[in-house]
Amino acid sequence: MLNRHPQIIKGREVVDDDWSVLKLDEGQTADAVEVPAGKIIVPLAVWQAQRDALADRAELGVWLAPDESAASIKDDLQRFTVIAIDFPKFTDGRGYSIAYNLRKRLGWTGELRAIGDVLRDQLFQMARCGFDAYATRQDRSIHDAVKGLSVFSETYQATVDNPIPLFRRVPRDTPAEHRDIGAGI
Amino acid sequence: MYRYDHYDHLIVRERIAQYRDQVARRLSGELLEEEFVPLRLQNGLYMQRHAYMLRVAVPYGLLSADQVRMFAHIARKYDRGYGHFTTRQNIQYNWIELEQTPDILTDLASVEMHAIQTSGNCIRNITTDEFAGVAADEIIDPRPFAEILRQWSTFHPEFLALPRKFKVAINGALEDRAAIAVHDIGLTVVYNEAGEVGFKFMAGGGMGRTPILGSVIRDFLPWKHLLTYTEAVMRVYNTHGRRDNKYKARIKILLKALGVEEFTRQVEEEWADLKDGPETLTQEEFDRVAKWFQPHAYRELADTDVAASQPDNRAFANWLNRNVKPHKVPGYAAVVLSLKKTGVPPGDATAEQMDFVAELADRFSFGQVRVTHEQNLVLADVEQSKLFEVWQLAKSKGMATPNIGLLTDIIACPGGDYCSLANAKSLPIAAAIAERFDDLDFQHDIGDIELNISGCINACGHHHVGNIGVLGVDKDGSEWYQVSIGGAQGNDSAIGKIIGPSFSAVQMPEVIGRLLDVYVRCRIEGERFVDTVQRLGVAPFKEHVYATPIPAQELVGEDHYA
Ligand code: HEM
Ligand code: SF4
Numbered sequence: 001m002l003n004r005h006p007q008i009i010k011g012r013e014v015v016d017d018d019w020s021v022l023k024l025d026e027g028q029t030a031d032a033v034e035v036p037a038g039k040i041i042v043p044l045a046v047w048q049a050q051r052d053a054l055a056d057r058a059e060l061g062v063w064l065a066p067d068e069s070a071a072s073i074k075d076d077l078q079r080f081t082v083i084a085i086d087f088p089k090f091t092d093g094r095g096y097s098i099a100y101n102l103r104k105r106l107g108w109t110g111e112l113r114a115i116g117d118v119l120r121d122q123l124f125q126m127a128r129c130g131f132d133a134y135a136t137r138q139d140r141s142i143h144d145a146v147k148g149l150s151v152f153s154e155t156y157q158a159t160v161d162n163p164i165p166l167f168r169r170v171p172r173d174t175p176a177e178h179r180d181i182g183a184g185i
Numbered sequence: 186m187y188r189y190d191h192y193d194h195l196i197v198r199e200r201i202a203q204y205r206d207q208v209a210r211r212l213s214g215e216l217l218e219e220e221f222v223p224l225r226l227q228n229g230l231y232m233q234r235h236a237y238m239l240r241v242a243v244p245y246g247l248l249s250a251d252q253v254r255m256f257a258h259i260a261r262k263y264d265r266g267y268g269h270f271t272t273r274q275n276i277q278y279n280w281i282e283l284e285q286t287p288d289i290l291t292d293l294a295s296v297e298m299h300a301i302q303t304s305g306n307c308i309r310n311i312t313t314d315e316f317a318g319v320a321a322d323e324i325i326d327p328r329p330f331a332e333i334l335r336q337w338s339t340f341h342p343e344f345l346a347l348p349r350k351f352k353v354a355i356n357g358a359l360e361d362r363a364a365i366a367v368h369d370i371g372l373t374v375v376y377n378e379a380g381e382v383g384f385k386f387m388a389g390g391g392m393g394r395t396p397i398l399g400s401v402i403r404d405f406l407p408w409k410h411l412l413t414y415t416e417a418v419m420r421v422y423n424t425h426g427r428r429d430n431k432y433k434a435r436i437k438i439l440l441k442a443l444g445v446e447e448f449t450r451q452v453e454e455e456w457a458d459l460k461d462g463p464e465t466l467t468q469e470e471f472d473r474v475a476k477w478f479q480p481h482a483y484r485e486l487a488d489t490d491v492a493a494s495q496p497d498n499r500a501f502a503n504w505l506n507r508n509v510k511p512h513k514v515p516g517y518a519a520v521v522l523s524l525k526k527t528g529v530p531p532g533d534a535t536a537e538q539m540d541f542v543a544e545l546a547d548r549f550s551f552g553q554v555r556v557t558h559e560q561n562l563v564l565a566d567v568e569q570s571k572l573f574e575v576w577q578l579a580k581s582k583g584m585a586t587p588n589i590g591l592l593t594d595i596i597a598c599p600g601g602d603y604c605s606l607a608n609a610k611s612l613p614i615a616a617a618i619a620e621r622f623d624d625l626d627f628q629h630d631i632g633d634i635e636l637n638i639s640g641c642i643n644a645c646g647h648h649h650v651g652n653i654g655v656l657g658v659d660k661d662g663s664e665w666y667q668v669s670i671g672g673a674q675g676n677d678s679a680i681g682k683i684i685g686p687s688f689s690a691v692q693m694p695e696v697i698g699r700l701l702d703v704y705v706r707c708r709i710e711g712e713r714f715v716d717t718v719q720r721l722g723v724a725p726f727k728e729h730v731y732a733t734p735i736p737a738q739e740l741v742g743e744d745h746y747a
Contacts, residue, residue, distance in 0.1 A: 069424075090220075090223075091223055091306070092346065092428060093306075093343070093344070093345065093346025093347055093348075093423055094423060094424060094428075096343040096344075096346070096423070097420050097423045097424050098424075100343055100420070104458075105458065119220060121207065121220075121224055122346075124342070125340070125342035125343075125345055126342075128342035128343075129342050129343055144215075151203045152196060152199045152200075152203075152340070153195065153199065154192050154195050154196055154199075155196070155340065155342075156192075156196070156336045156337060156339055156340070157341050157412075157464065158462070158464045159341075159342055163463055164463050165412075165463060166192060166336075167467065167469075167470040167473075168463060168467070168470075170192070172190055172192060172470075172473060173190075173473055
């Protein structure tokens with residue numbers, strides 16, 4: 001099955017998109033499935049089974065399921081234009097750790113796209129874990145979803161989007177009484 | 186206590202804006218209920234039997250008098266005039282309207298409070314010893330570390346959709362009063378041989394359907410590595426914790442499946458990459474947080490023999506004996522205000538009582554109150570010379586029952602009266618037992634004992650670690666109670682053993698009576714109930730309890746359950 005999102009969020013913009021995501025239908029196997037021409041994001045298993053045939057493609061993406069690890073593509077990173085991580089259910093948080101590993105461990109700097117059950121209220125945390133592209137669920141307004149990226153203007157912990165935690169970034173010694181506590185929203 | 190700075194305020198206020206918007210989208214139908222559920226849960230909002238229930242975070246159980254007043258205000262304005270303090274040192278309101286929740290959060294924010302991560306599959310409120318900072322046996326005050334962890338875990342983007350809930354407790358004293366062994370992560374503050382401060386790091390404890398005590402995965406972790414090491418544990422858990430079965434999703438199951446050695450190896454491997462990274466704590470950051478937990482401006486006083494000042498007052502002596510705890514500063518004491526008066530659900534406090542506690546705190550205890558995981562409140566810094574006055578005042582509001590640590594200091598979850606997951610009621614069982622053993626002389630004779638009741642296998646009432654544990658079970662659609670004995674919390678934590686077939690509600694007080702008969706008959710000098718159980722095993726207790734049938738209409742009539 002080939003999924004196409006005419007538009008995705010890239011960075012903080014809604015943009016047209018011409019990539020397709022290949023998912024195996026029931027009965028299809030990774031080594032036999034035919035990978036159509038064009039910009040396509042294939043499952044990890046297809047990449048592994050058809051590596052030789054796919055290696056020449058100018059533009060290729062791969063997507064990881066939540067139980068697949070970043071490490072499984074660590075030697076192949078330069079062959080991909082896009083890496084996607086699938087969220088089969090938005091409540092399954094493994095994709096956040098995969099994203100972290102791709103960015104922080106393996107140093108992936110290309111596009112990291114969230115696909116699957118991607119909803120507005122997850123985008124902020126996805127961005128913090130290193131995603132920079134979001135194929136949001138198509139039954140929802142993508143323009144509404146963009147708003148999910150600007151929820152908080154400050155965060156405590158170090159992670160991919162901001163590797164320095166708040167306590168190292170700013171002086172935090174001014175007692176609350178001396179601040180305008182209503183500021184910010 | 187910790188005070189918010191600009192950043193803490195900003196984050197909480199932006200959270201309210203986010204949540205207000207989510208509620209509006211839910212009400213307009215833009216968000217489906219199934220999409221809204223994880224969002225509201227991360228904000229402590231459950232749908233219960235009758236209404237929404239809101240759980241408000243009390244970080245490590247510490248409250249200012251103004252925060253307690255705000256609780257009273259919320260109870261009056263948005264609920265039915267009371268709140269329920271929980272075993273996780275939080276407060277719950279049972280009769281909440283969804284539409285009002287953003288306003289409640291706004292009210293809470295005005296006193297530096299929130300409901301963030303009080304529920305859902307994320308890192309929950311971090312708990313600790315209610316006597317932190319004042320306990321005579323304290324090694325190091327754990328609260329600065331709890332606050333540092335609170336901030337780190339607040340909206341940690343990677344760990345908001347974990348396989349399951351995640352609970353962390355920290356103990357800073359010789360005696361563990363934070364039940365660390367039954368937490369996903371349990372930390373004890375220790376010194377190493379070189380005199381440096383660090384943590385003994387336990388993981389994989391928990392109760393619920395499969396009770397397991399935590400395992401030590403590191404004997405000594407220098408304090409600067411607290412966040413990086415915790416992050417390593419969380420990443421291993423997030424990646425490998427089971428998600429196919431929610432009953433097997435807690436970290437305890439992963440740890441058991443891998444074995445402690447393999448689990449630890451994976452954590453250490455993960456940590457090797459994080460160690461000494463930017464999340465490593467600095468002395469400045471520790472000092473910044475710790476300065477909010479400095480000792481109060483104590484007066485120079487000497488310890489006095491308070492009981493001697495009221496030689497003929499047995500009631501006061503009982504209260505001193507049970508509800509007053511030693512303090513590390515001479516001339517001071519910590520007072521436990523009992524929320525376990527017979528006839529009142531354990532942990533419930535009315536708005537009037539909350540206002541009153543706030544006033545007591547302002548007058549007698551530097552304006553602070555703590556919540557205990559046994560569901561009582563504490564005034565931690567009372568001058569010994571004021572104890573009599575505090576006792577009289579507390580008595581006038583029904584908060585001086587001298588039963589702390591005794592039979593009627595029951596831990597009980599809300600059970601079938603409120604909770605939609607319950608198999609059975611728990612509050613009426615607590616009430617019936619409290620009524621039957623109301624006699625204080627008898628209770629004082631029995632001495633230290635923990636009776637814990639949960640309305641279902643989820644174990645919110647800590648029944649597994651009760652010296653006597655009562656668990657509500659469902660048999661063919663009716664409510665029954667399974668009894669275990671020998672459980673314990675603290676340094677000698679143990680999971681209780683089931684004594685045999687379950688009982689009906691009306692049999693429960695007699696069951697407890699028979700367990701106590703065996704204890705009274707067999708105890709040796711100075712032995713607590715749990716010691717006797719551990720010495721003799723379950724057999725003699727079981728034998729006596731089941732020796733003759735227990736009438737189903739013993740003592741308590743149907744009316745009590747109406
Ligand atoms: C009324 C609404 C409540 C609901 C729906 C609820 C739900 C649950 C569930 C599902 C679990 C099992 C989690 C697991 O094993 O993975 C659990 C455990 C627990 N809950 Fe609650 N609970 C409620 C109220 C409370 C209250 C009032 C308290 C405190 C008095 C509490 C404290 C706990 C504790 C201490 C555990 C055991 C944690 C462990 O297994 O390590 N809960 N709760
Ligand atoms: S133990 Fe069961 S009945 Fe009691 S509060 Fe927890 S989920 Fe509800």
